[in-house]
Each structure stands twice: as C-alpha cells, then as structure tokens.
Amino acid sequence: MSEFDVIVIGAGPAGSSAAIKLAQGGMNVLLVERGDPPGTKNVSGAVLWGDELSKVVPDWERSAPIERYVTRKEVAFLTEKSKIAISYSSQDLMERKSGKIIVRGKFDQWLARKAKDAGAMLVTGITIDKLVIDGGKVIGVMxxxxxxxxxxxxxxxGANPRVLINSGLRPKLSDHDVALGIKETIKLPENVINERFNVDSKGGYASEFVLGFLDDGILSGGFLYTNRDTVSLGIVASLDRLRANGMTHSYDIMGKFEEHPFIKNLIKDGIPDEYAAHLVPEGGLASMPKLYGNGYLVTGDAAMFTFSNGMVLQGINYAITSGILAAETILENKGKISEETLSNYVNKLRNSYVLSDLYTFNGIQNVTWSDFTQKTMPKILDSVMMSMFDERGMPKKHLMQVLSAAVKSNGMKYTELISSGYRMMRKM
Ligand SMILES: Cc1cc2nc3c(=O)[nH]c(=O)nc-3n(C[C@H](O)[C@H](O)[C@H](O)COP(=O)(O)OP(=O)(O)OC[C@H]3O[C@@H](n4cnc5c(N)ncnc54)[C@H](O)[C@@H]3O)c2cc1C
Structure with a gap:
C-alpha cells in the first residue's frame, strides 16, 4: 500500500493546479516544492493569458494576486537608435481581462495555498532527486x-528537468531545447507607471521586443510588463548563439537592453529590486520527452509546453491546463494506473490547445530565432520608416520603391525578402 495516491513534484502553476484537481477528487496528494515558500525559485514576466484556472478555482480572479490587466500590448523592433512598434490598446481587451499581469513569487504562493486548502499536503524546501522505478513501474520518489x-x-x-534526466526518462537538455531568460524587477511609484505607460491603475502595459541592435550574432528577445508598483524587464536569449559567440554574457545583453534609449527612459529613477535567471523551453516537439509511462505523467515546462511567436510568450496557461489534464487522467483511472491507462493523457492534450498548438506551430523557432527576423527585418523597417519621415525637400517615392531601396541597402534581394516574409507569415 502506497503512502500517497499521487506525489506531485513542483508547486509551480502545473503542479499546484494538478494538486488542486486531485485533492478535489478526493485523492491523498503530496505536493513537494524545493522553494520555500513556493514561487521563490520561479521567474516569469509574467502575463498569465486566459482563464483555465477557473476550472479548478472558480472565481479565482477575486482572490488571486493580479497586479494589472493588459490594456496596452506592444510588439516592437529595436535597432540601435530606433523603435518600430505595433501598439494595440483596447477597451475590449480590458473588458475581456484576457492577460493578467502577475508576479510569480506572490502568485505561486497563492496557488499552492489553494492546493493546501483543497486538501493536498504541501511540503516546501525539499528537492526530489529522482523517481523510484521498480519492475518498470514508477512507485514513488527519492x-x-x-x-x-x-x-x-x-x-x-519546470524547464530544468533534472528528475526526468536522473530517472533516465529524458536525455540531457541541449542548447536547442531551451533559451535563457533573465528578469529584473524595478520599483517605480504606481502613479509614475500609470503616467509613463499611459495606463490607469488597473490597466497594464505588456511589450515584447526584438533586440535587433545586438551584434556578434547574438539573438535575443526582450519584454517589459508593468506590475502595480514595479516593472518586470527581461530578455530571452538563444543559448546556441551565446555559446557560439563565447564572449558575450547574458547579463551584457540585459545591460544593453536597459541602456537602450527607449527603455532607459521607461525605467528612469527606478530602483532595482530583484534579478533572476531561468530557462525557457524553446525546442517545441523535437525537445518533448515521453509524456507518460507506467505510473507517471509529465506536465508544464518539464514537458516543454510553451508557445512563443515573438508577439507573446505563453507557458503558464499551458502548465495549468496540462496539470489539470494530468490530474483528470489519474482520477479517471484510480486503482488501475498503468502505462496504457495513463496514455489517455496524450489524447486529452491533443484535444486541448496544448498539443494542438505545439503541432500547429512546430518549427516556429526556426523563424523567431533567425537572423532574418531578429537582424534584417528591424534594419529594413528602420530604413523604410526613416525614408518616409525624414523630409528632405526631395520628390517623394512610392512605398514599393522605398521598400526596395531599403532591402537593397541592407544587402538583401527583393525575392529573398518575399520568400523569407512568406515563410514567416506561414509559421507565425
Ligand atoms: C524570463 C521568463 C519570462 C516568462 N514570461 C512568461 C509570461 O509572461 N507568460 C507566460 O505564460 N509564461 C512565461 N514564461 C514561461 C513560464 O514561466 C513557464 O512556462 C511556467 O512557469 C511553467 O510552469 P511549470 O509549473 O511547468 O514550471 P515552473 O513554474 O518552473 O515550476 C516548477 C516548480 O518545480 C519546483 N521544482 C523543480 N525541481 C524540483 C524538484 N526536484 N523537487 C521539488 N521541486 C522542484 C520549482 O522550484 C518550481 O517551483 C516565462 C519564463 C521565463 C523564464
């Protein structure tokens, strides 16, 4: 007879959501978290997209520590001296409350408490080393x-799946599997944030950036989200390129991002509060481990469930959904846990947006992590904008001619632009 019906390793969004669902289903659950309290080891911007949590915590927004709701969303290309942005502000976005800006330290603690309230046993400050496998079946943890x-x-x-690796259930991570995220939290008074980012006290600004000004082959995105009285500023950099470059450190990229003229002004007079690094799954289907086996299921970042197309980075919603679906699979198979019964987890994931998105956007990282998207595009856009807005008292040209000149001046052929642009549109 086992000590617990289910042990959940990790009280991030995936683990706590799973534990809540299992405890609600009457299971005897142990939720083990190495951080004390939960959330101390976690790093995200973060915007939590969607409303999946209401499946296990109805009315969750009433008690959850939500900092702001996204009302201004930007996607911007930064070159050395310019910013070319698509900015979307909408009252509808506010009413739909689709993007909730959260601080993970507070949010993870709140969610783990919900698991405890539902009846799960939460143990913090404990790191699980590996799964215990007996006769091909997982019978617990060590x-x-x-x-x-x-x-x-x-x-x-989460994204650094040491338990799976130590248990021989997935190979070590390669530089293609994950990117490196760094996040800094910067304190600013609430009224300064409201004025500077043109939001009211409930509304929030969330922006993703392509850091087109980086040199030496480094590829990195950036993000800036407004919390209530702090902003989260961060980068997500390609490990491949960092390794190939050998000279640039991730904190150099962060430093350059902070010093960029358009970012510097936004964080002016801010007081740095926290600085942390974390891996972000980026490899898609090719990096995914086996999602189930006799006695175990893999969820969230450990399963490499994230979505990033340069316009949004999502992982928390995928973690919550996969955690709930894993719990559902176990509840439906109480007393008859086997590899075969647990395989239904994959069907559930396929019928949800989790696996469906991973299949639809398979290979998107070849577009988002490309020199075309991160280097050439920002430069071409910058040249086009400059030609349009720098009035020199000369005869004006049609947009097509301006674009053609910008493409040429950046060492590209027009046909290359069309084929790269087409590939990009198809994948994104
Ligand atoms: C810089 C950055 C910005 C991001 N921004 C966003 C965003 O804006 N929106 C979004 O949706 N996603 C974002 N993500 C992705 C998001 O953070 C993850 O997808 C999400 O946290 C995955 O949840 P999870 O529960 O699977 O893993 P995690 O949140 O990593 O939780 C795993 C938990 O397990 C614990 N743990 C690990 N190993 C052990 C062990 N051996 N024993 C016990 N406990 C253990 C950890 O301490 C942790 O609490 C971002 C990620 C980064 C790095």
Whole structure:
C-alpha cells in the first residue's frame, strides 16, 4: 500500500493546479516544492493569458494576486537608435481581462495555498532527486536517500528537468531545447507607471521586443510588463548563439537592453529590486520527452509546453491546463494506473490547445530565432520608416520603391525578402 495516491513534484502553476484537481477528487496528494515558500525559485514576466484556472478555482480572479490587466500590448523592433512598434490598446481587451499581469513569487504562493486548502499536503524546501522505478513501474520518489511511495507521480518540475534526466526518462537538455531568460524587477511609484505607460491603475502595459541592435550574432528577445508598483524587464536569449559567440554574457545583453534609449527612459529613477535567471523551453516537439509511462505523467515546462511567436510568450496557461489534464487522467483511472491507462493523457492534450498548438506551430523557432527576423527585418523597417519621415525637400517615392531601396541597402534581394516574409507569415 502506497503512502500517497499521487506525489506531485513542483508547486509551480502545473503542479499546484494538478494538486488542486486531485485533492478535489478526493485523492491523498503530496505536493513537494524545493522553494520555500513556493514561487521563490520561479521567474516569469509574467502575463498569465486566459482563464483555465477557473476550472479548478472558480472565481479565482477575486482572490488571486493580479497586479494589472493588459490594456496596452506592444510588439516592437529595436535597432540601435530606433523603435518600430505595433501598439494595440483596447477597451475590449480590458473588458475581456484576457492577460493578467502577475508576479510569480506572490502568485505561486497563492496557488499552492489553494492546493493546501483543497486538501493536498504541501511540503516546501525539499528537492526530489529522482523517481523510484521498480519492475518498470514508477512507485514513488527519492529524496536524499529516502523513498516516498505513491500510486502515481506527476512531474511538474519546470524547464530544468533534472528528475526526468536522473530517472533516465529524458536525455540531457541541449542548447536547442531551451533559451535563457533573465528578469529584473524595478520599483517605480504606481502613479509614475500609470503616467509613463499611459495606463490607469488597473490597466497594464505588456511589450515584447526584438533586440535587433545586438551584434556578434547574438539573438535575443526582450519584454517589459508593468506590475502595480514595479516593472518586470527581461530578455530571452538563444543559448546556441551565446555559446557560439563565447564572449558575450547574458547579463551584457540585459545591460544593453536597459541602456537602450527607449527603455532607459521607461525605467528612469527606478530602483532595482530583484534579478533572476531561468530557462525557457524553446525546442517545441523535437525537445518533448515521453509524456507518460507506467505510473507517471509529465506536465508544464518539464514537458516543454510553451508557445512563443515573438508577439507573446505563453507557458503558464499551458502548465495549468496540462496539470489539470494530468490530474483528470489519474482520477479517471484510480486503482488501475498503468502505462496504457495513463496514455489517455496524450489524447486529452491533443484535444486541448496544448498539443494542438505545439503541432500547429512546430518549427516556429526556426523563424523567431533567425537572423532574418531578429537582424534584417528591424534594419529594413528602420530604413523604410526613416525614408518616409525624414523630409528632405526631395520628390517623394512610392512605398514599393522605398521598400526596395531599403532591402537593397541592407544587402538583401527583393525575392529573398518575399520568400523569407512568406515563410514567416506561414509559421507565425
Ligand atoms: C524570463 C521568463 C519570462 C516568462 N514570461 C512568461 C509570461 O509572461 N507568460 C507566460 O505564460 N509564461 C512565461 N514564461 C514561461 C513560464 O514561466 C513557464 O512556462 C511556467 O512557469 C511553467 O510552469 P511549470 O509549473 O511547468 O514550471 P515552473 O513554474 O518552473 O515550476 C516548477 C516548480 O518545480 C519546483 N521544482 C523543480 N525541481 C524540483 C524538484 N526536484 N523537487 C521539488 N521541486 C522542484 C520549482 O522550484 C518550481 O517551483 C516565462 C519564463 C521565463 C523564464
């Protein structure tokens, strides 16, 4: 007889959502988190998109620590001296409350407490080393030489899947599998944020950036989200390119981003509060481990469930949904846990947006992490804008001619632009 029905490894969004669902279904659940309290090890901007959490915590927005709702969304290309942005502000976006800006430290603690309230046993400050496998079946977890037994284990350990690797259930990560995220939290008075970002006290600004000004082959995106009285500023950089360059450190990229003229003004007089680094799954289907086995299921970042197209970075919603679906699969198969019964988890993921998005956008990283998107596009756009708005008392040209000249001056052929642009539109 096992000590627990289910052990959940990691009290991030995936693990806590799974634990809530399992406890609500009457299961005896142990939720183990290495951070103390939960959230201390977690790094996201973060915007939580969607409303999946209401499936396990109805009316969750009433008690959740939501900083602001996204009312201004930007996507911007930065060159050395310019910013070319698409900015979307909408009252409808406010009414729909689709993007909730959260601070992970507060949010993860709140969600783990919900799991505890639902009846799960939450243990913090404990790191699980590996799964215990007996006769091909996972029968529990090992922590510092001790074995804790359970009928099933949900692996929700995040983007650095050491438990899976130590248990021989996935290969080590390569530089293609993950990117490196860095986030700084900067304190600014609430009224300054409202004025500077043109939002009211409930509304929020969220922007993704292409850092087209970086040199030496480095590829990196950036983000800036407004919390209530802090802003989250960060980068997500290609490990491949950092390694190939060998000279640039991730904090150099962060430094250049902070010093960019358009960012510098936004964070002026801010007081740095926190600085943290974390991996972000970026490899898509090719990096995904086996999602189930005899006695275990893999969820969230540990399963490499994220979506990033340069306009949004989403992972928290995928984590919550996969956690709930993993819990559902176990609840439906209580007393008959096997590899075969747990395989239904994959069907559930396929029928949800989680796996469906991963298949639809398979290979998108070849577009988002490309020199065309991150280097050539910003330069071409910058040249076009400059030609349009720099009045020199000369005869004006049609947009097509301006674009053609900009393409040429950036060392590209027009046909190359069309084919790269077409590939980009098809993948995004
Ligand atoms: C810089 C950055 C910005 C991001 N911005 C966004 C955003 O704006 N919106 C969005 O949706 N997503 C964003 N993401 C992605 C998002 O953070 C993840 O997709 C999400 O956190 C995944 O949730 P999870 O529960 O699977 O993993 P995690 O949130 O990583 O949680 C895993 C938990 O497991 C614990 N743990 C790990 N190993 C063990 C162990 N061996 N024993 C016990 N506990 C363990 C960890 O401490 C952690 O609490 C961002 C990521 C980064 C790095």
């Amino acid at each position: 922590q510092d030489g001790d074995v804790i037994t359970s009928d099933a284990v949900i692996v929700a350990e």
